[in-house]
Amino acid sequence: MAIAAQGTSAGRTAGRAGGARSWWTLRRRRALFLFVLLAPSLIIFLLYRLIPLGWNIVLSFEHWSLAKPARFAGLYHYEEMFLYDDVFWEALRNTLYFMLSAVAGIVLAIGLAVLVNARIRGRNVYRTIIFMSYPLMVVAVGIIWRWIYDEKTGLINYALRSVGLIDQPIAFLESFSTALLAIMVAAVWQIIGLYMIIIITGMKSIPGHLYEAASIDGANRWQQFYRITLPLLRPSIFLCLMIGIIMSFTSFDLVFVMTNGGPGHATELLITYIYKTAFNVSKLDYAAALTVFTFFMFLILALVINRFSGGEAGQVEISE
Amino acid sequence: MAEVRIAGLRKRYGSVEAVRGIDLDIADGEFIVLVGASGCGKSTTLRMIAGLEEISDGEIWIGDRLVNELPSKERDIAMVFQDYALYPHMSVYDNISFGLRYRISDRAEIKRRVEQAAEILGLTPLLDRKPRQLSGGQRQRVAMGRAIVRDPLVFLFDEPLSNLDAKLRVQMRTEIKRLHNRVRTTFVHVTHDQVEAMTLADRIVLMRNGEIEQIGTPDEIYSTPKTAYVASFIGAPPMNLIPAIVDRSAKPMVRFGEVSLPLSDALSARAGPDGRKVTVGLRPEHFVTLGPRSGASASLPIKVDVVEPLGSDTLLFFSLAGVEGIARVPPEQAVRQGERMMLEPNLDRIVLFDAETGKAL
Numbered sequence: 001m002a003i004a005a006q007g008t009s010a011g012r013t014a015g016r017a018g019g020a021r022s023w024w025t026l027r028r029r030r031a032l033f034l035f036v037l038l039a040p041s042l043i044i045f046l047l048y049r050l051i052p053l054g055w056n057i058v059l060s061f062e063h064w065s066l067a068k069p070a071r072f073a074g075l076y077h078y079e080e081m082f083l084y085d086d087v088f089w090e091a092l093r094n095t096l097y098f099m100l101s102a103v104a105g106i107v108l109a110i111g112l113a114v115l116v117n118a119r120i121r122g123r124n125v126y127r128t129i130i131f132m133s134y135p136l137m138v139v140a141v142g143i144i145w146r147w148i149y150d151e152k153t154g155l156i157n158y159a160l161r162s163v164g165l166i167d168q169p170i171a172f173l174e175s176f177s178t179a180l181l182a183i184m185v186a187a188v189w190q191i192i193g194l195y196m197i198i199i200i201t202g203m204k205s206i207p208g209h210l211y212e213a214a215s216i217d218g219a220n221r222w223q224q225f226y227r228i229t230l231p232l233l234r235p236s237i238f239l240c241l242m243i244g245i246i247m248s249f250t251s252f253d254l255v256f257v258m259t260n261g262g263p264g265h266a267t268e269l270l271i272t273y274i275y276k277t278a279f280n281v282s283k284l285d286y287a288a289a290l291t292v293f294t295f296f297m298f299l300i301l302a303l304v305i306n307r308f309s310g311g312e313a314g315q316v317e318i319s320e
Numbered sequence: 321m322a323e324v325r326i327a328g329l330r331k332r333y334g335s336v337e338a339v340r341g342i343d344l345d346i347a348d349g350e351f352i353v354l355v356g357a358s359g360c361g362k363s364t365t366l367r368m369i370a371g372l373e374e375i376s377d378g379e380i381w382i383g384d385r386l387v388n389e390l391p392s393k394e395r396d397i398a399m400v401f402q403d404y405a406l407y408p409h410m411s412v413y414d415n416i417s418f419g420l421r422y423r424i425s426d427r428a429e430i431k432r433r434v435e436q437a438a439e440i441l442g443l444t445p446l447l448d449r450k451p452r453q454l455s456g457g458q459r460q461r462v463a464m465g466r467a468i469v470r471d472p473l474v475f476l477f478d479e480p481l482s483n484l485d486a487k488l489r490v491q492m493r494t495e496i497k498r499l500h501n502r503v504r505t506t507f508v509h510v511t512h513d514q515v516e517a518m519t520l521a522d523r524i525v526l527m528r529n530g531e532i533e534q535i536g537t538p539d540e541i542y543s544t545p546k547t548a549y550v551a552s553f554i555g556a557p558p559m560n561l562i563p564a565i566v567d568r569s570a571k572p573m574v575r576f577g578e579v580s581l582p583l584s585d586a587l588s589a590r591a592g593p594d595g596r597k598v599t600v601g602l603r604p605e606h607f608v609t610l611g612p613r614s615g616a617s618a619s620l621p622i623k624v625d626v627v628e629p630l631g632s633d634t635l636l637f638f639s640l641a642g643v644e645g646i647a648r649v650p651p652e653q654a655v656r657q658g659e660r661m662m663l664e665p666n667l668d669r670i671v672l673f674d675a676e677t678g679k680a681l
Contacts, residue, residue, distance in 0.1 A: 209405035212372050217419030217466070218393040227418075231409045 053295065060289035065282060077289035088290065090265045091273040094180055095248055098269060101184035102244020106237060108188065109195030114225070116196070117203055127200070131193035138190070142257030145186035149173050173259050176266045183258050183267055187251055195240045202236030203229065238309030242302065249298050270294045322383035322396075322473040323348045324369065324506060329378035331364050331530075338364045340530035341378065351500050351507040355517035356527035357553070363478055365527070366510045370399050370476050382473055393422070398467035399476040403483060404459045406451040406466075412438075413447040416465045423470070437465040440502070441495075457488045461495070468503065477509040481516060493519055514554050518542065526550050545671065548678040551601045557635065560602045560645045563675060568594035574672070576600070576641035581618055584667055590681040597675035604635065604648040606669040609655065610662040619662040622647075627657050638663075 060077055064070040081088050116126045133141070148155045149172040157169040172182040206229065214224045230237075252271045255261060261268040261276070270290065278287035324346040331339040339361040346352045354362040367373040369380055371392035380387050387395050398419070406415050413434055420430045438444045441461040451459055460480060467475055477496070481489045497520055500507050511517055517524045518538045526533045526541060534546045545551035551559040564574040572588035573580040581600070583591055591598065610619055622638040622645070629635075629651060636647045636655055647663055649655065672681040 207403065207405070209401050209403055210407060212370075212392075213399070213401060213405035213466075214407075214418070215372075216370060216392045216397065216399050217470075218422035219418075220393075223422070228407060234409075 056288045056291050056295075059285055060292045062285055064285040066284070073285065077286050078293075080286065081289055081293065087265050087268065087273060088270075091268040091270045094266075094268055095270045097180060098184060098187070098248040098251065099245055101188050102241055102248065104184075105188040105192050105195055105244060106199075106240045109192050109199050109240065110233070110237075112192065112196050113199040113203060114229075117200055127196070130196055133190050134193035136190065138251075138253040139257050141186060141190045142254050145182070145189070146173065146258055149182055174263055176263055179259055179263060179267045183251075183255060186258065187247065187254055190254075191244065191247060194243065198236050198240055198243075199233060202233045206232045235309060238305055242305055245298070245301055245305070249294060322506060323350075323381075324474060324508065325379075325381040326365075326369070327379045327381075329365065329368060329380065330376045331361070331368060331373060332376040338530055339368070342527075342530075342532050344525060344532065344535070346506060346508065349504045349506055351497075351509065351520060351522045352525060353509045353511060353517040353521035353523075354525045354527060355511055355514060355553075356533075358512060360527040361530040362510045362512075362525075362527045366476055366478055366508060369474070369508060370397055371395050396473045397476055398470045398472040398474075399478065400460075400463045400467050400480045402479040404451070404463040406459055406462055408451050411448050411450060412443060412454070412462050412465075415451065415462055416443075416447075416469055419466060419470050433469045434465075437469045440468070440499075441465050456484050457492060460484065460492055464496070464499065468499065472505070474506045474508060475503075477507065479511055480509075481511070481513070489516075496520060515556060518554065524554075526553060543669075544680070545601070546680050548599050548601065548673040548680075551671065551673070555603060557604050557646045557648070559671070560600075560604065560640075560643075561673070562600045562602070562641050562643055562645065564598055564600045564641065566591045566594060566596040566598055574598060574600050576620075579620055579640075581620070581665065581670070582667065584670075587670060587672055587681075591672055592681065598681065599673040599675050599678070601671035601673060602665050603669065604646040605633075606666040607647040607649070608664045608666070609636075609647070609649050609653060610664050618667055619664045622661060622663055624655055624657055624659045624661065627655055 059070075061073055061075070062070045063073045063076070112130055116123045116130070120126075136144075147153070149157075151157060151169045151171045151174070154169075154172075156172070157166070160166045161169065170178065172178045210228055210232075211224055214228055219227060248269070250271060251269060252275060255267055255269055255272050256275075259267040261272045265273075271294070274287050274290045274294065277283050277290060324344075326342060326344040326346075329339055329342045329344075330337065338359075342361075342365065344352075354365060356362050364373060368375050369382075371387065371390060375388050382395055382397070407418065410418065416434045416437055417430050420433060424430055424433075434447070435444070438447055441464060443458070443461055443465055446454060446458060446462075451462065454462065463480065480496070481492050484492060493516060496507075496509070500520075509516075509520060517526075518541075521538055523535060523537055524541050525535050528549055534541060534550045536544075541550060541554050545554065545559070548561055552561060562576055564576045566583075567573045567575040567580060572583040572591065574583060574591070620640060622636075622640060624636050624638055625644075626637040627634060628637070631651065633648050634651050634653065634655065636649060638645050638647070655661070673679060674681055
């Protein structure tokens with residue numbers, strides 16, 4: 001009997017030890033280890049992204065200012081935004097228009113990438129020169145282009161007048177018809193180097209044998225580009241598109257330095273309008289509603305782009 | 321179908337000459353295998369035939385056309401690459417039909433040809449798949465399908481089996497052979513694998529340092545190698561090459577230190593003067609094992625260092641005259657490691673090479 005009791009007790013102990021082992025599995029330990037490693041980033045993400053976003057969403061449904069306590073406002077700000085605010089619609093239209101600069105930039109970057117990827121002397125020098133605009137501070141880019149567009153001392157007006165194309169200087173940044181386009185050109189100029197590097201990286205990942213096979217199959221250079229290069233560059237192109245769209249939502253500093261949204265609201269983007277609404281006229285609650293709208297519009301666009309890219313935006317590996 | 325004629329073909333990369341003036345006539349419908357070690361110039365030669373490399377000097381004729389200046393697409397050739405070169409974003413159907421789209425406008429004809437090629441290669445159920453959804457062997461078949469739909473004058477294969485595992489390689493080798501039997505077009509196949517060369521070729525072109533070392537049927541290359549290099553390259557395990565000296569003090573013999581072997585009359589006539597340094601070539605299968613104290617005059621005393629049973633036969637490794645030798649004996653012969661025995665070579669199968677030039681005597 002004593003022996004049996006002893007045996008039972010030992011069995012229980014072993015069972016408990018076994019239970020502890022089965023709970024504290026290698027998988028769980030790995031998961032904890034990964035969580036510990038990720039924790040600093042997650043905390044920062046929570047503090048500076050998720051909490052402000054959540055607070056913004058709450059704020060967009062309230063009447064709130066620094067002087068008064070918050071009151072529930074329901075859809076008041078959204079109603080104002082969609083039904084009565086013409087500047088909002090103009091800023092939205094400009095922002096969507098600004099996105100086209102991404103498309104133009106990508107097309108140009110593909111052309112440049114093809115050129116500087118060819119077997120030409122000094123191609124690394126060309127690549128470096130084209131890329132050099134990217135690391136410049138956006139404020140510096142804005143100042144450079146303000147000078148280039150300047151009515152009296154600007155390079156473009158000087159060149160156009162020198163060759164006799166115009167008699168009167170063009171006020172690029174002061175004209176309703178040219179101001180946004182002028183900023184888009186500056187934006188493309190700055191980002192094109194990055195697009196080009198992304199496209200070149202994509203091109204480099206396409207095996208050379210594919211072109212050899214295609215040339216034996218009878219495809220000429222253009223057909224090779226159209227049937228092989230472009231489809232295989234899809235992940236790189238979508239990555240550029242994503243970057244371009246992010247830029248169109250965040251090009252605050254370039255617009256701020258070059259035109260500050262003017263003339264009128266001709267170059268007003270959602271981001272500059274949000275800033276002015278929040279800090280120039282202190283309507284933080286309305287600015288929050290504008291931010292929430294911008295956030296969800298961008299989210300939907302990003303999801304659509306990712307879907308069109310087959311979920312592989314930025315992928316450079318060719319599955320062969 | 322067409323014959324291929326190569327005359328004085330050279331390829332230079334700066335100061336390096338990769339192909340050094342080769343001449344080769346390939347008959348219509350012949351299966352030629354270019355074989356050699358890495359860097360011997362075989363792939364460069366193939367790529368020059370394909371038009372993927374410029375020719376530094378010489379001529380390439382396909383049929384009655386000099387193709388030196390013609391771009392690849394106008395040479396009417398098809399090529400299968402080592403890494404298949406399938407277009408990863410296209411389906412199997414689109415991969416196979418890619419080359420036809422630039423040659424044939426009739427879609428029904430394209431479809432008919434693709435389906436016929438897919439039928440031959442067993443690809444019919446896979447036509448909608450992308451290359452990444454296929455196994456290595458299936459990808460290789462798609463690459464072959466892309467070549468055969470074109471019905472070209474010449475098929476070029478650039479080490480097409482190198483990326484496959486051993487079992488699949490054997491299987492695909494047979495498929496290539498079967499394809500050649502079926503289409504009877506001129507095939508030029510590059511490989512570094514001598515077994516592939518032996519099994520596939522009507523004639524083998526063995527290359528070394530940018531030059532042709534020997535051209536011949538597999539049997540000629542195997543049995544009567546023109547140089548010691550060819551002898552050592554072809555055959556698995558390769559031919560035994562044992563340094564020896566011609567000894568004419570009594571009857572004509574070759575001597576390896578203390579041991580000597582008599583020479584046949586035919587070999588004696590070519591062996592040269594007494595004291596000449598030669599290399600004796602003997603295939604591993606041209607030995608018969610005898611007991612430890614055999615009285616046979618033409619036998620070599622050896623001590624077996626390693627025994628490798630292969631199932632179909634057994635390899636015996638031994639040392640002779642300072643070099644390692646290999647004998648292939650029947651599997652039922654029980655030989656132990658460390659055993660001393662006499663090996664009797666088949667004297668009629670001995671090949672002699674000049675020790676300095678390596679050329680067959």
